[in-house]
Amino acid sequence: MTTATLERPRTSLLTALSDTFFRQPKLLTLLLLLPPLLWIGVVYVGSLFALLLQSFYSLDDFSGLVNHQFTLSTYAQLFEEANLQIILRTVLMAALVTLASAIIAFPIAYYAARYARGWTKALFYLAVMMPLWSSYLVKVYAWKLILAKEGILTWMAEGLHLKWLLDGILALPVIGGPSLSFSYIGTFLVFVYVWIPYMILPTQAALERVPSNYLEAAADLGADPRQTFNTVIFPLALPGIIAGSIFTFSLTLGDYIIPQIVGNSRLMIGQAVYTLQGTAGNIPLAAAFAVVPMAIMGVYLWMAKRMGAFDVL
Amino acid sequence: MSSDAKAVGSKKAGSPLGLRIAAITGLLFLHLPLALIILYAFTTEERSFQFPPPGYTTKWFGVAWYERPDIWPPLYLSLKVAAIATLMALVLGTLAAAALSRAKFFGRETISLLFILPIALPGIITGISLRSAFDIMGLDFSVWTIILGHATFCIVVVYNNAIARFRRLSGNLIEASMDLGADGFQTFRYVILPQIGSALLAGGMLAFALSFDEVIVTTFTAGQQSTLPIWMLSELIRPRQRPVTNVVAVFVIFVTLIPILAAYYLTREGEHTGGASK
Amino acid sequence: MPSAVRFENVSRRFGDVRAVDDVSLDIASGEFFAMLGPSGSGKTTCLRLIAGFEQPDDGHIYIFDEAVEGVPPYKRAVNTVFQDYALFPHMTVGENVAYGLMIKGVGKAEREQKALAALEMVKLGGYGARRTSQLSGGQRQRVALARALVNDPKVLLLDEPLGALDLKLREQMQEELKSLQKALGITFVFVTHDQGEALSMADRVAIFNEGKIVQVGAPEEVYERPNSPFVADFVNSSNVLTPQFASGHGGTSKWTSLRPEKIMAFAAGAPVPDGHAHADAEIETISYQGAVTRLGAAIGDMHLIAQVPAAATRFAVGDAVRLTWPKTAMVAMEGGP
Numbered sequence: 001m002t003t004a005t006l007e008r009p010r011t012s013l014l015t016a017l018s019d020t021f022f023r024q025p026k027l028l029t030l031l032l033l034l035p036p037l038l039w040i041g042v043v044y045v046g047s048l049f050a051l052l053l054q055s056f057y058s059l060d061d062f063s064g065l066v067n068h069q070f071t072l073s074t075y076a077q078l079f080e081e082a083n084l085q086i087i088l089r090t091v092l093m094a095a096l097v098t099l100a101s102a103i104i105a106f107p108i109a110y111y112a113a114r115y116a117r118g119w120t121k122a123l124f125y126l127a128v129m130m131p132l133w134s135s136y137l138v139k140v141y142a143w144k145l146i147l148a149k150e151g152i153l154t155w156m157a158e159g160l161h162l163k164w165l166l167d168g169i170l171a172l173p174v175i176g177g178p179s180l181s182f183s184y185i186g187t188f189l190v191f192v193y194v195w196i197p198y199m200i201l202p203t204q205a206a207l208e209r210v211p212s213n214y215l216e217a218a219a220d221l222g223a224d225p226r227q228t229f230n231t232v233i234f235p236l237a238l239p240g241i242i243a244g245s246i247f248t249f250s251l252t253l254g255d256y257i258i259p260q261i262v263g264n265s266r267l268m269i270g271q272a273v274y275t276l277q278g279t280a281g282n283i284p285l286a287a288a289f290a291v292v293p294m295a296i297m298g299v300y301l302w303m304a305k306r307m308g309a310f311d312v313l
Numbered sequence: 314m315s316s317d318a319k320a321v322g323s324k325k326a327g328s329p330l331g332l333r334i335a336a337i338t339g340l341l342f343l344h345l346p347l348a349l350i351i352l353y354a355f356t357t358e359e360r361s362f363q364f365p366p367p368g369y370t371t372k373w374f375g376v377a378w379y380e381r382p383d384i385w386p387p388l389y390l391s392l393k394v395a396a397i398a399t400l401m402a403l404v405l406g407t408l409a410a411a412a413l414s415r416a417k418f419f420g421r422e423t424i425s426l427l428f429i430l431p432i433a434l435p436g437i438i439t440g441i442s443l444r445s446a447f448d449i450m451g452l453d454f455s456v457w458t459i460i461l462g463h464a465t466f467c468i469v470v471v472y473n474n475a476i477a478r479f480r481r482l483s484g485n486l487i488e489a490s491m492d493l494g495a496d497g498f499q500t501f502r503y504v505i506l507p508q509i510g511s512a513l514l515a516g517g518m519l520a521f522a523l524s525f526d527e528v529i530v531t532t533f534t535a536g537q538q539s540t541l542p543i544w545m546l547s548e549l550i551r552p553r554q555r556p557v558t559n560v561v562a563v564f565v566i567f568v569t570l571i572p573i574l575a576a577y578y579l580t581r582e583g584e585h586t587g588g589a590s591k
Numbered sequence: 592m593p594s595a596v597r598f599e600n601v602s603r604r605f606g607d608v609r610a611v612d613d614v615s616l617d618i619a620s621g622e623f624f625a626m627l628g629p630s631g632s633g634k635t636t637c638l639r640l641i642a643g644f645e646q647p648d649d650g651h652i653y654i655f656d657e658a659v660e661g662v663p664p665y666k667r668a669v670n671t672v673f674q675d676y677a678l679f680p681h682m683t684v685g686e687n688v689a690y691g692l693m694i695k696g697v698g699k700a701e702r703e704q705k706a707l708a709a710l711e712m713v714k715l716g717g718y719g720a721r722r723t724s725q726l727s728g729g730q731r732q733r734v735a736l737a738r739a740l741v742n743d744p745k746v747l748l749l750d751e752p753l754g755a756l757d758l759k760l761r762e763q764m765q766e767e768l769k770s771l772q773k774a775l776g777i778t779f780v781f782v783t784h785d786q787g788e789a790l791s792m793a794d795r796v797a798i799f800n801e802g803k804i805v806q807v808g809a810p811e812e813v814y815e816r817p818n819s820p821f822v823a824d825f826v827n828s829s830n831v832l833t834p835q836f837a838s839g840h841g842g843t844s845k846w847t848s849l850r851p852e853k854i855m856a857f858a859a860g861a862p863v864p865d866g867h868a869h870a871d872a873e874i875e876t877i878s879y880q881g882a883v884t885r886l887g888a889a890i891g892d893m894h895l896i897a898q899v900p901a902a903a904t905r906f907a908v909g910d911a912v913r914l915t916w917p918k919t920a921m922v923a924m925e926g927g928p
Contacts, residue, residue, distance in 0.1 A: 133569060196343065197343070254434070
C-alpha cells in the first residue's frame with residue numbers, strides 16, 4: 001500500500017471502522033436499522049401483542065378481577081346486541097366520513113395540483129398543512145363553538161330566516177338531536193373537518209404525478225373532458241384517495257374525543273374502549289374492542305397496498 | 314364532477330369557475346373555525362358560546378396569565394415531553410431512513426410498513442397497547458411513559474421527511490465524495506448531513522408540533538401528570554372560564570404554527586413531503 | 592512501460608447477470624485508454640471496479656501492481672469524472688474543487704491556491720465563488736475534471752463525460768481532454784458508447800460486448816482489422832459477410848468485414864476493375880447524408896450498405912446496380928456472430 005493508496009497514511013479509528021463498513025455494507029445497514037427497529041418492534045409491536053393477549057382473557061363478573069385464562073368468551077361478548085350496535089355505528093360513521101372527505105377534498109386537491117402556480121401553490125399548500133398540523137383539540141373546540149345552540153350557526157339561520165330548516169333537520173329521527181352539538185350530524189361534521197387535510201394531501205400528490213400531456217394525449221385520442229376524467233384522471237388519482245382514506249377511516253374508527261365532546265350519548269368504539277378500560281376496569285373487553293379497528297385496518301391496509309396506495313404516501 | 318372534467322379541456326384558459334369556487338369554499342371551511350376560536354378569546358360572555366359575542370374585552374389574557382396557575386405546569390410538561398420525544402425521534406427516524414434508503418433487502422417493505430403503523434392505526438390502539446404493556450412490565454406511569462408513547466409516533470414524521478430527502482440524494486454524490494478520498498464518516502459530515510439537514514430540521518419541527526398537542530395516546534400513558542392538551546380536554550368537558558380556554562387555544566395555535574411554517578420554509582424547495590403522511 | 596491497471600480474470604455478477612465476465616486487461620501507465628461498447632456491455636462496471644465502487648466476485652485487480660480488492664474508493668489514488676458530474680450542490684465551485692484536498696488535510700491557503708490553478712487549467716479561472724447551479728453543462732464538466740485532477744490521481748477515470756454535451760462542445764472537449772492527458776502524462780481510462788469518440792481520442796481501445804472484451808488494440812487496428820462480426824458492426828458499421836457469400840465473392844470462407852466506403856456502385860453490367868470482386872444487386876434504400884450517400888442493396892438475402900460520394904449518385908430505389916470492391920478490403924475474421 002504505498003503507491004496506490006493516498007500519500008498520507010490514515011490509521012484513525014473512524015477510518016478503520018469506515019473500511020469495515022465498506023467491506024461489510026450489510027453490517028452498516030443492520031447497525032443503522034437495529035435501534036429504530038428494536039424500538040418499533042419491541043415497544044410498539046410488543047405492546048400490540050400485549051393488547052392482543054389481554055383480549056383472550058376474561059373478566060370475572062363476581063370478583064371484577066381479570067381471569068388470566070385463555071378464552072374466546074370476551075370476543076363472544078362483542079357480538080351481543082349492544083356491542084354489535086357500537087361497532088356497526090362506528091364503521092358506518094367512518095365510511096360516511098371517508099366518502100364525504102373524498103368528495104370535498106377532490107376539488108381542492110385538483111385545483112392545487114393543476115392550476116395553482118407560484119404563490120397560489122404555496123398558499124394552497126400552507127392552507128392545507130396548517131389545519132392538518134394545528135391542534136386537534138383546538139379544532140374540535142372550534143366546532144363546539146360553531147354548533148352550540150346559541151352559536152354562530154343558529155345566529156346565521158335566524159339572520160337568513162332559515163331557522164325552520166335548522167329545526168327541521170334537528171327534528172329528524174336518529175341523526176337529529178336537541179342541538180347540532182348533541183347530534184350525529186354534528187359528530188359527522190367535526191370528523192370530516194378534522195380529518196379532511198389527510199385526504200387532500202395524498203390526493204393532491206397523486207394528481208401532481210399525472211403529467212398534463214396525458215390529458216392532452218387523451219384529448220388527442222378523442223376523449224371528451226368527462227371521458228378523460230373517468231378514464232385517465234380518476235384512475236390515476238385513486239391510489240391517492242385510497243391512501244387518504246386509510247387515515248380518515250382509521251382515525252374515525254378509533255377516535256373517542258370527538259363523539260364525547262360533540263355528539264349524543266350513544267357510544268362509538270373508541271369511547272367503549274376508553275370507558276371499559278377506565279371506569280369499568282374491564283381490560284379484556286376493552287382489548288377485544290380495540291382489536292376490531294385493528295383487524296379492519298389490517299384488511300384495509302392489505303387491500304390498499306395491493307392497489308398501490310403506499311406509493312403516494 | 315363535470316366541472317372537474319371541464320377543467321382538463323380548458324386548462325390553458327385558466328381554471329373553470331365551478332372548480333375555483335369549490336376549492337375556495339373548501340379552504341374557507343378549513344379556516345373559518347380557527348378564526349372563531351380567536352374571536353371568542355375576546356368575548357365578555359363566559360358561560361355560553363353566544364354569537365355574536367355581547368361585548369369584547371382583552372381581560373382574559375390577563376386572567377390566564379395571572380389568575381390561573383393551573384395552566385403553567387401542563388405547559389412546561391408539554392414542552393418538555395415534546396422536546397425529548399422529538400430528539401429521540403430525530404435519532405431513530407434518521408437511522409431508519411438511512412438504513413431503508415441504503416439498500417434493497419428482504420423484508421424492507423414490511424419494515425417500512427412497520428414504521429408507518431403507529432400513525433396508520435387509530436391512536437387509541439397505540440394508547441391502550443402501550444398502557445397494557447406498561448402494566449405488564451410493572452412500569453409506573455410518569456413523564457417517561459408519556460415520552461415513550463410520543464416518540465413512537467414522532468419517529469414516523471421524522472422518518473417520512475428524511476427518507477424523501479435520502480431518496481433524492483443522488484448516490485453519485487456519495488460515490489464522488491468517497492472517490493475524492495473521504496471515508497464514510499467524512500462523507501456523512503461533509504456531504505450527507507448538509508444535504509439532509511433541512512429535511513431533518515423540518516421533520517423535527519413537525520414532530521414537535523405533533524407531540525405538543527397530542528391527547529389521545531397521552532391520556533393512556535400519563536399518570537397524574539397532565540399535559541397542556543389534557544388540561545384543555547378537561548376544560549372542554551368541565552368548563553370553568555370558557556374564554557380562558559380560548560386564550561390557551563390561541564396560544565397553542567401560534568405555538569404549533571411557528572414550527573409548521575418553519576418546516577414548510579425548510580422543505581419548500583423540494584417535494585411536499587412533510588405532512589402527506591403525518 | 593509499467594502497468595497502471597491490470598485485470599486478471601475479473602468477474603462481477605449482479606444476481607444472474609454477468610455484468611463483467613472473466614475479463615483480463617492491461618492498461619499501461621500514461622496511456623489514454625478507451626472502453627467502448629453498447630450500454631449494458633460491462634464497460635461502466637469495469638470502471639467502477641477500478642474506482643472501488645464495485646468489488647470483483649472473482650479474479651484480481653491491480654493498480655500500479657498492488658492488489659486492490661477490498662480497498663475502499665477513498666484509499667485509491669484514482670479519481671473519477673462522473674457521467675452526471677456529481678458536483679456537490681451545497682458547495683461553491685471552488686469548494687467542490689478543493690474538497691479532496693480538504694479531506695486530505697491540506698491547509699486552507701494551499702488548497703485554495705491549488706483549486707484556483709486547477710480551475711485555470713480547465714479555463715474556468717474566475718468561477719471559484721459561483722454556485723454549481725449557475726454553470727452550463729460544459730462548465731460543470733470542466734469543474735468535475737478540475738475536482739478530480741487537483742488530487743494528482745495516478746489514474747483518471749471518465750464515465751461518458753461528454754455524453755450530455757452538444758456536438759460542437761463535445762468535439763472541442765475531445766481535443767482539450769486529449770492535450771490535457773498528453774500534458775499531464777496521467778493514465779486516462781475513458782468509457783464511452785460513441786465509437787468515433789473512442790477512436791479519435793484513445794491510444795488503445797477495448798471493445799466490450801456482453802461483459803467480455805472482444806477486441807483490444809490501437810484505433811487503426813480495431814478499425815481496419817475487426818476480429819469479429821460484432822466489432823465490425825459496432826465500431827465500423829461495416830458490412831458483415833457470411834462465410835458462404837465471402838467465399839463466393841473473392842474472399843475466404845470465413846466471416847468477413849467489408850466497410851461501406853470501400854464499395855462502389857455502377858450501372859448494371861459495368862466492367863469490373865482488376866483485383867476487384869463484384870455482386871449484382873437491387874437498390875432498396877437511398878439515404879442522403881450530405882457529402883456521401885448510403886445505398887442499401889440486396890443480393891438475394893444478403894444485404895449490403897455502400898457509401899458513395901453524393902455527386903456520383905444517379906440511382907433510384909429498385910434500380911439494378913453492380914457493386915464492386917477491392918478484394919484487399921475484405922477482412923476475414925476469426926469469430927462468428
